[in-house]
Amino acid sequence: xxxxxxxxxxxxxxxxxxxxxxxxxxxxxxxxxxxxxxxxxxxxxxxxxxxxxxxxxxxxxxxxxxxxxxxxxxxxxxxxxxxxxxxxxxxxxxxxxxxxxxxxxxxxxxxxxxxxxxxxxxxxxxxxxxxxxxxxxxxxxxxxxxxxxxxxxxxxxxxxxxxxxxxxxxxxxxxxxxxxxxxxxxxxxxxxxxxxxxxxxxxxxxxxxxxxxxxxxxxxxxxxxxxxxxxxxxxxxxxxxxxxxxxxxxxxxxxxxxxxxxxxxxxxxxxxxxxxxxxxx
Amino acid sequence: xxxxxxxxxxxxxxxxxxxxxxxxxxxxxxxxxxxxxxxxxxxxxxxxxxxxxxxxxxxxxxxxxxxxxxxxxxxxxxxxxxxxxxxxxxxxxxxxxxxxxxxxxxxxxxxxxxxxxxxxxxxxxxxxxxxxxxxxxxxxxxxxxxxxxxxxxxxxxxxxxxxxxxxxxxxxxxxxxxxxxxxxxxxxxxxxxxxxxxxxxxxxxxxxxxxxxxxxxxxxxxxxxxxxxxxxxxxxxxxxxxxxxxxxxxxxxxxxxxxxxxxxxxxxxxxxxxxxxxxxxxxxxxxxxxxxxxxxxxxxxxx
Numbered sequence: 001x002x003x004x005x006x007x008x009x010x011x012x013x014x015x016x017x018x019x020x021x022x023x024x025x026x027x028x029x030x031x032x033x034x035x036x037x038x039x040x041x042x043x044x045x046x047x048x049x050x051x052x053x054x055x056x057x058x059x060x061x062x063x064x065x066x067x068x069x070x071x072x073x074x075x076x077x078x079x080x081x082x083x084x085x086x087x088x089x090x091x092x093x094x095x096x097x098x099x100x101x102x103x104x105x106x107x108x109x110x111x112x113x114x115x116x117x118x119x120x121x122x123x124x125x126x127x128x129x130x131x132x133x134x135x136x137x138x139x140x141x142x143x144x145x146x147x148x149x150x151x152x153x154x155x156x157x158x159x160x161x162x163x164x165x166x167x168x169x170x171x172x173x174x175x176x177x178x179x180x181x182x183x184x185x186x187x188x189x190x191x192x193x194x195x196x197x198x199x200x201x202x203x204x205x206x207x208x209x210x211x212x213x214x215x216x217x218x219x220x221x222x223x224x225x226x227x228x229x230x231x232x233x234x235x236x237x238x239x240x241x242x243x244x245x246x247x248x249x250x251x252x253x254x255x256x257x258x259x260x261x262x263x264x265x266x267x268x269x270x271x272x273x274x275x276x277x278x279x280x281x
Numbered sequence: 282x283x284x285x286x287x288x289x290x291x292x293x294x295x296x297x298x299x300x301x302x303x304x305x306x307x308x309x310x311x312x313x314x315x316x317x318x319x320x321x322x323x324x325x326x327x328x329x330x331x332x333x334x335x336x337x338x339x340x341x342x343x344x345x346x347x348x349x350x351x352x353x354x355x356x357x358x359x360x361x362x363x364x365x366x367x368x369x370x371x372x373x374x375x376x377x378x379x380x381x382x383x384x385x386x387x388x389x390x391x392x393x394x395x396x397x398x399x400x401x402x403x404x405x406x407x408x409x410x411x412x413x414x415x416x417x418x419x420x421x422x423x424x425x426x427x428x429x430x431x432x433x434x435x436x437x438x439x440x441x442x443x444x445x446x447x448x449x450x451x452x453x454x455x456x457x458x459x460x461x462x463x464x465x466x467x468x469x470x471x472x473x474x475x476x477x478x479x480x481x482x483x484x485x486x487x488x489x490x491x492x493x494x495x496x497x498x499x500x501x502x503x504x505x506x507x508x509x510x511x512x513x514x515x516x517x518x519x520x521x522x523x524x525x526x527x528x529x530x531x532x533x534x535x536x537x538x539x540x541x542x543x544x545x546x547x548x549x550x551x552x553x554x555x556x557x558x559x560x561x562x563x564x565x566x567x568x569x570x571x572x573x574x575x576x577x578x579x580x581x582x583x584x
Contacts, residue, residue, distance in 0.1 A: 013384075027453075208401060232408075
């Protein structure tokens with residue numbers, strides 16, 4: 001009897017889990033199948049599966065705008081995102097090392113400043129940043145993305161890496177110093193290898209945020225030649241008077257695909273990264 | 282030799298090398314955060330336009346915003362509503378699901394991973410476009426409603442519904458908060474639950490007296506970060522509704538973008554950004570003030 005009720009509860013639980021899961025994933029699944037559908041199939045129908053699987057919309061959509069294909073937009077995106085991610089990880093881990101492993105005058109104040117900037121809204125600094133970058137002639141280049149990354153302007157990642165480094169035993173540094181290592185060598189050869197999971201998490205999140213970001217690209221990039229995917233998609237949406245939604249969905253799906261793939265290959269780092277960074281804050 | 286020095290001096294020579302490592306951030310903070318922060322405050326008191334030298338005009342921008350610009354009041358209202366719907370909606374959803382999942386369930390890792398997927402697309406244009414299609418008048422959401430016998434809704438055409446439909450997109454992405462809550466729930470010591478059950482406490486009492494207090498720090502952290510984000514929302518409204526219908530989704534972020542980057546009224550735009558900042562500060566301060574009453578810390582977390 002006892003066992004019976006427990007088993008029943010289990011089924012109910014899994015049912016609830018499945019319902020929530022459908023609610024969360026149905027839009028993405030629908031999106032995938034919509035890439036094969038004509039407008040008539042997309043609208044006014046609840047059928048999930050398309051009449052036929054035809055790659056025509058992918059081929060049409062990929063042609064892009066003018067002489068810019070989605071190959072170009074993807075190349076642009078990666079030109080923007082990949083260096084930004086690398087610069088972020090390098091600069092933020094250096095700064096995190098400075099905070100986590102040294103006792104220096106003014107440390108408390110500087111660390112408080114870092115924490116305060118976590119809450120500094122992008123909206124309040126974007127206008128002067130624009131005029132600043134404009135005066136340097138950096139508008140319509142990827143420098144407005146690279147330079148803040150090089151200068152560790154991502155307090156979230158600095159904080160996350162400081163938290164992680166605090167968990168590594170200080171004896172490691174001490175013994176390296178005794179062996180005659182300088183601070184840089186200690187950092188590069190001893191600490192950095194141990195920080196791989198945290199560095200990887202930081203890199204993944206920065207990739208995700210930069211890849212998805214639309215606002216900054218909209219402001220800093222103004223020629224189609226330099227457009228990343230996000231701007232290209234908006235252009236596709238606005239450019240046609242009668243939108244062929246299957247084609248639109250095909251390109252939208254292509255745009256989310258790298259993120260999905262990355263997530264499935266590196267999900268451990270995503271979920272663990274999220275779980276550990278939030279905790280101590 | 283070396284040991285003796287450590288004891289005498291407060292800071293070791295080596296410690297000053299810290300500034301070398303902090304250098305990128307010190308420059309970045311000063312040039313790309315502090316300077317823009319202060320100059321946008323200054324710009325907000327000027328008539329700055331991109332092509333001309335800014336003239337100091339005192340409080341004129343603010344006076345215009347609050348007394349003449351009806352669009353601004355509307356945007357303020359829309360943004361506050363948006364924040365009021367999404368932040369509690371998202372966090373309650375995340376909390377409820379996390380509590381529900383916090384038990385011995387087979388395949389919990391897979392479930393956690395799948396639930397996280399929508400959160401991958403925060404601010405994504407592709408997903409905003411998808412949302413637009415899903416909720417269009419003859420779209421699949423209305424088709425589903427019709428099959429179960431409910432009437433269609435004008436999700437994007439109705440001034441009352443459009444904002445809520447955008448909020449749904451945000452709430453749909455509750456996965457990342459959920460993952461944080463789940464991790465926090467796992468950290469609540471088992472002994473506490475055992476002690477409570479020995480004392481004969483009921484499930485609901487245990488939930489409110491043990492579970493919730495132990496995860497308040499993470500709820501607090503999420504509340505602050507989500508609020509800051511919600512106030513600045515831009516992409517979903519800009520891509521899906523362009524602020525319409527009848528400006529019912531014209532959030533402050535869009536107003537700021539249009540004034541500063543479409544009309545290049547940088548001074549006026551800066552004033553908007555500082556109103557936004559002031560709002561964020563007020564809400565954050567209120568949250569911090571209230572936190573001593575409801576946030577429970579096990580340690581002070583010094584280092």
